[in-house]
Amino acid sequence: MQKPLLVIFACMMPLIASAESLKWESWTDDLFVKAKKEQRFVILDLEAVWCHWCHVMDEKTYANEKVQKLLHDQYVTVRVDQDSRPDLSNRYEDYGWPATVIFAPDGSEIVRRRGYIPPEEMISLLEAIKADPSPGPSIPKVTKLIVNETGTLSEKQRADIEETLKDRYDEANGGWGIGQKFLDWENTEWSLRRALQGDQEAEKRARKTIVNERKLLDPIWGGMYQYSTDNDWDHPHFEKIMSVQAENLRIAALAFAQWHDEKDLHTSQEIVRYVRMFLTSPEGAFYTSQDADLVQGEHSGEYFALDDAGRRAKGLPRVDTHIYTRENAWMICGLTALYDATGDESYLIDAKRSADWILHNRTRTGGGFAHGEEEGARFFGDQVYLLRAMLALHTSTADQVWLERAEHLAASIQPRFVSRKTPLAGFTTMNTNVTSTEHAVFQVDENVALCRAANHLFQLTGKVGYRQMAVRAMRYLAAAGVVESRYSMVGGFLLADDEMRHPPLHVTLLSRAGDAEATKLYQVALQHPSTYKRLDWFDPAGPKPANLDVDFPAVKKATAFVCGEGSCSAPVTEVADLQRLLMKSSGPK
Numbered sequence: 123m124q125k126p127l128l129v130i131f132a133c134m135m136p137l138i139a140s141a142e143s144l145k146w147e148s149w150t151d152d153l154f155v156k157a158k159k160e161q162r163f164v165i166l167d168l169e170a171v172w173c174h175w176c177h178v179m180d181e182k183t184y185a186n187e188k189v190q191k192l193l194h195d196q197y198v199t200v201r202v203d204q205d206s207r208p209d210l211s212n213r214y215e216d217y218g219w220p221a222t223v224i225f226a227p228d229g230s231e232i233v234r235r236r237g238y239i240p241p242e243e244m245i246s247l248l249e250a251i252k253a254d255p256s257p258g259p260s261i262p263k264v265t266k267l268i269v270n271e272t273g274t275l276s277e278k279q280r281a282d283i284e285e286t287l288k289d290r291y292d293e294a295n296g297g298w299g300i301g302q303k304f305l306d307w308e309n310t311e312w313s314l315r316r317a318l319q320g321d322q323e324a325e326k327r328a329r330k331t332i333v334n335e336r337k338l339l340d341p342i343w344g345g346m347y348q349y350s351t352d353n354d355w356d357h358p359h360f361e362k363i364m365s366v367q368a369e370n371l372r373i374a375a376l377a378f379a380q381w382h383d384e385k386d387l388h389t390s391q392e393i394v395r396y397v398r399m400f401l402t403s404p405e406g407a408f409y410t411s412q413d414a415d416l417v418q419g420e421h422s423g424e425y426f427a428l429d430d431a432g433r434r435a436k437g438l439p440r441v442d443t444h445i446y447t448r449e450n451a452w453m454i455c456g457l458t459a460l461y462d463a464t465g466d467e468s469y470l471i472d473a474k475r476s477a478d479w480i481l482h483n484r485t486r487t488g489g490g491f492a493h494g495e496e497e498g499a500r501f502f503g504d505q506v507y508l509l510r511a512m513l514a515l516h517t518s519t520a521d522q523v524w525l526e527r528a529e530h531l532a533a534s535i536q537p538r539f540v541s542r543k544t545p546l547a548g549f550t551t552m553n554t555n556v557t558s559t560e561h562a563v564f565q566v567d568e569n570v571a572l573c574r575a576a577n578h579l580f581q582l583t584g585k586v587g588y589r590q591m592a593v594r595a596m597r598y599l600a601a602a603g604v605v606e607s608r609y610s611m612v613g614g615f616l617l618a619d620d621e622m623r624h625p626p627l628h629v630t631l632l633s634r635a636g637d638a639e640a641t642k643l644y645q646v647a648l649q650h651p652s653t654y655k656r657l658d659w660f661d662p663a664g665p666k667p668a669n670l671d672v673d674f675p676a677v678k679k680a681t682a683f684v685c686g687e688g689s690c691s692a693p694v695t696e697v698a699d700l701q702r703l704l705m706k707s708s709g710p711k
Contacts (some may be wrong), residue, residue: 144184144193151209151664159229163255168204168211171442172361173219174421176240181419182499186241192248205251205410206494208501209552212565214687224251234260235309241404265460269547273593275619283605283612287312288323290610296330298610304349305335308570313655314376318651318708326548333371336389345396345412346370360426360439364401365448367393371456379463380651390460397453400441406475407483408453408550410446413439424536447484447491450476451507458509458514462648470518477515478507481527489534490553500553502539503565505531506572513578519660521643532579535572536591543575548598554694566604569595570614574621581626581656584669596622597647620654625641625686627655627707629700630672632662633680639695640680647682648695650704652655 127399155376157164169176185187187304204211204219214221214234223234229341232255270276275283290298305647311326317325329617337355338347347358371393378386401409406654416425416439427434460466484491490500491508496564509531516524540622541562549572551563552657570622573595580588597613598604608615627646633640640659647657659665672690674683684691694700 123484125445126408130301144199145188146199149200149202150205150696154227154229156227156666157198157229160227162227162231163168163251164227164229166210166214166223166225167203168214168217168219168221169225170204170219170361170411172413173364174359174361174414174419176220178416179220179238183239183241183244186244189241189244189248192245193268195249196252203348203442203444205442205446205449205545208493208503209499209563211562212503212551212568215565216670218418221610222247226255227640231257231261231563233258236260241710243477246296247600265603267544267547267598268602269544269564269597270602271546271597272600273596273598274622275600275615277296278615283615286605286610286612287616293328296327296334298331300353300360302349303334303353303355304366305331305370305373306345306611306613308567308617309611310613311376312650313617314373314380315620315653318380320709325485328377329381331636332373332386339389339392340396340426342426342433342699343399344392344394345395345400346393346641358426359414360422360689361411362396362400362410366453367397367401368449369625371453375456375463376651376653379459379649382710387464394457394460394472398472400438403443403445403479405479406472406490407445407479408443408450410444412441415439415591420635424551432442444494445479445483446493446502448493448501448507450480451504451511454511454654455507458518461518461649464526465645473511473515473518477511483591488530490538495625500538502535502549502551502553502572503568505535505539506549506568506575509579510536510571510575512657513582516582517655517657519708520657528579529583529585531590532576532591540594544598546597547594547601555638564598566599566608567614570618573599573618575619577621578626578654578656584671593620617653625656627704628685629655629657629704630674630683630685630690631657631659631680632674632677632682633659634661634663635659637680643680643682643695643700646700647704650701651710658669 153163154640193369202210213222217234218234222239223231224233225231232251233247259361271583281553284465291296292300295303310331313324313328317328332642334355338350338358340347343586344558346363348361348366349359349360349361351357372389374386374389374393378390387417397408400412403409413420418608422439425436444527454473454476457469461469461473478489486497491504493501493504509528512524512528512531538553541548541550545563548564548569573592576588576595577592580592596618599618605612606617631644644657644659657668663675672685677693679695681693681695682700683693684707685706693702
């Protein structure tokens with residue numbers, strides 16, 4: 123009987139000399155049909171184009187003659203960049219890059235391995251699987267999702283998460299967890315929110331983390347390195363990926379709005395400077411990442427210690443010029459947060475240029491947005507983060523067009539991303555109607571983002587269907603074991619649950635469009651550091667908005683009302699009075 127061969131998938135960068143003799147194929151829907159027909163196993167080696175250890179694995183492991191012989195003789199190799207395939211990235215994100223997963227011909231998993239595998243270990247691994255292809259201990263057991271049908275966290279869950287956030291905070295160094303140091307965006311955002319409400323311990327956690335995280339700012343080009351090793355902030359890995367630039371920008375802008383510390387403004391401006399210089403296309407859309415290595419596989423600490431002229435004399439690390447919807451949506455949210463905090467129109471212009479490019483180039487027939495240039499599958503992350511970006515643009519501009527676009531996008535999400543396996547809870551990472559190899563993979567951050575965005579859309583429009591979408595996402599987030607899977611990265615659960623339980627800070631501005639005094643009042647509302655707010659601006663002489671839930675008196679000049687928790691303030695017409703009311707509304711409970 124013919125023994126089965128192995129198929130290897132490697133989400134990697136374009137071919138380089140050390141591994142070019144291997145035949146790399148693509149991940150396709152009929153891959154496991156072929157593997158089963160030919161009785162071949164499958165190995166998935168997920169890599170990122172910006173990843174140092176991925177380059178090392180390519181230069182050393184895949185260049186090894188015995189590894190290559192085993193692969194040539196027994197394996198089919200397949201290569202995909204993980205940034206290009208969010209479905210694969212989400213499924214194995216806990217393993218980092220590179221991640222190695224070995225499958226049976228029917229698609230069932232045999233082995234999962236984290237990180238760089240030296241040649242000797244790879245040889246042993248490939249030979250061991252040939253001898254015994256039964257599933258190993260690294261394969262997690264499939265557990266049934268036990269759904270919390272209330273759509274909120276229980277009191278105990280909420281208390282436990284709060285305790286986790288406190289216990290796993292690193293008092294000595296700032297940040298959460300040990301080992302790698304990076305800015306946990308949602309933990310920090312939650313701490314900022316609690317600080318605004320008077321929690322002094324939360325403020326200390328947020329301040330120390332944000333101050334120490336500045337060490338990851340490239341002093342020459344700007345932009346944020348991804349993380350630091352050695353449980354401190356002094357040993358950076360030098361890749362610069364869009365998620366880090368965008369979300370660190372957003373948090374720095376929120377911190378500046380809250381504390382008015384010029385160093386937070388400087389961090390924000392330096393991130394934007396870098397993105398404009400290296401990660402912006404001529405049309406204004408944003409690229410994906412810049413490599414950690416100048417020479418792939420060689421550590422670049424000495425290179426990044428040089429000044430601008432010294433770096434440029436040696437060359438520039440590779441920029442991944444793919445333009446993805448999700449990455450642009452992240453950056454739009456960062457830029458609008460900085461515009462809201464500063465009033466600098468240049469940031470809003472950048473955000474709108476990116477959004478316009480995505481609308482023009484990534485909209486697909488039948489609704490929804492493609493990740494990149496492909497015409498087929500839709501990925502949930504692109505839809506949900508673009509929904510969040512459209513809501514941010516609506517808030518920043520008071521333009522109803524962005525709200526209409528957000529509603530149109532929301533309408534396309536539910537029929538595509540509700541898994542048949544869990545019809546009551548959560549949204550799966552990939553369009554369930556497209557591919558036969560789809561797994562019901564739920565990504566926590568994406569469901570947090572959908573919960574918050576759909577609930578926000580409900581608050582803006584009053585349409586119950588959006589609230590039901592938020593409840594569906596929250597049912598998944600509150601399911602048994604989901605919080606525990608995140609170790610210390612739990613702030614998103616608290617943010618989503620808090621917003622589901624309470625209405626947003628609500629400011630209504632009555633004035634004709636374009637009124638100078640009204641514009642000043644609106645900018646004050648934008649600059650207020652609350653991350654959960656509803657800003658309405660309408661002309662009292664015009665048609666009433668569909669979601670108008672308060673009858674306001676006639677006014678003779680631009681007037682603002684601050685509403686929340688079932689009541690509204692007296693009318694205010696002066697900037698200082700509105701600032702005072704906003705701080706009172708967001709302050710200690």
